Amino acid sequence: EAQVTQNPRYLITVTGKKLTVTCSQNMNHEYMSWYRQDPGLGLRQIYYSMNVEVTDKGDVPEGYKVSRKEKRNFPLILESPSPNQTSLYFCASSWIMNTEAFFGQGTRLTVV
């Protein structure tokens, strides 16, 4: 089954404690991206990757890091989380030439 898998689904952490949210896709897609979704603000892109070792900033990259060492994986790293990073996070993947993005199930992150 074609899917994008994120882990964990729910995470509560404390300010400043580094965390990683994993994302993996099994469709051999070139393009992967991370979004955060906040009430009243909608989906905003954090980072994206066109292929292995190629990443770039989206609209709201501050406080986040990503890496793309393998085509299937695109982890999101928060080196020093802060409460304003409390949000619902989605990973997505697609073929570069395709408009359809497949989304993961989401990770609800709370930073206290």
Added chain:
Amino acid sequence: QKEVEQDPGPLSVPEGAIVSLNCTYSNSAFQYFMWYRQYSRKGPELLMYTYSSGNKEDGRFTAQVDKSSKYISLFIRDSQPSDSATYLCAMKIDGGSQGNLIFGKGTKLSVKP
């Protein structure tokens, strides 16, 4: 002016009603227009997409794009309680590597039995 504007609703309709969901946009370079459906606690899933202007129909769903007015619509005929979800419009400059998906904030739809 925001790049993509979408009324957040909520929109509540009785079962069987025709639903009209809309987005306006400001960037005339957008060429690909999409509608995503997002159920509660789930990731968005692509419902329909159209290229440039015109209509596209898929079952009970019809997507319309009016580039001259910078306005897109999604119509749902014979709406069902299972259509209750948040509908997100999204746009892209082209189908390749240029430009990322820009999303509206979503309209929450509730279809009452």
